[in-house]
Amino acid sequence: MENQKPARGASSSVAARTRSKRARNVSLWVSNLIMLALGIVIGFTGHWLWTSAMPSTPASPLDALVKNTRHFKGSANAPVTIIEISDFQ
């Protein structure tokens, strides 16, 4: 560490330069992080739009039926989906 007491003007300008350098680094980091977050958000939105616009199976009234089924049990990732259409009586 350099001695900061004497030669006020000179050392304070050095300190100021270091400070502004640090500030620049910080702002660079912040903008990097913002860009990264933006990238992630755009990526996810794009993926979501893509998957919702392009169903993996051809659309039919029966597929629509799965979507409006309100009661499910079992894993959402299960390879087989069974819908029971019934009357309790």
Add this chain to the structure above:
Amino acid sequence: MYVKSGIVRYGYQHMAFLGPESRWAAEASECAAEQGRFWEYHDRLFASQGSAGVFGKDNLKKFAADLRLDTTKFNTCLDSGKFASLVDKETTNLQSLGVESTPTFLINGQPLAGAQPFEVFQKAIETERAKKK
């Protein structure tokens, strides 16, 4: 068994077209669903199927009490008929899609009509599973 092992996701839709008791039972199951207990109530109803009159409102309330649901909330829900239009809507939608009898099962969209023996389901499930591999 297939549900627990993560192979099957199992859903239910109402086709309550056999008269008032059938509609009340469907509404009652929605009242149970409000308390997060749809499947237990569903199983209880199927276990009690049979004679006419078994799904009168008094019995439906008794089932809720048996399952230790919040009976005040359940009874108010059932008496209010708040889910009647929802059940009707689901039923008419299924009829418009050409479902004619109950039960009908859709296995990855393939219809299977009637209460078939377990082996039939097993075969259909395995066929669908093989397609995904």
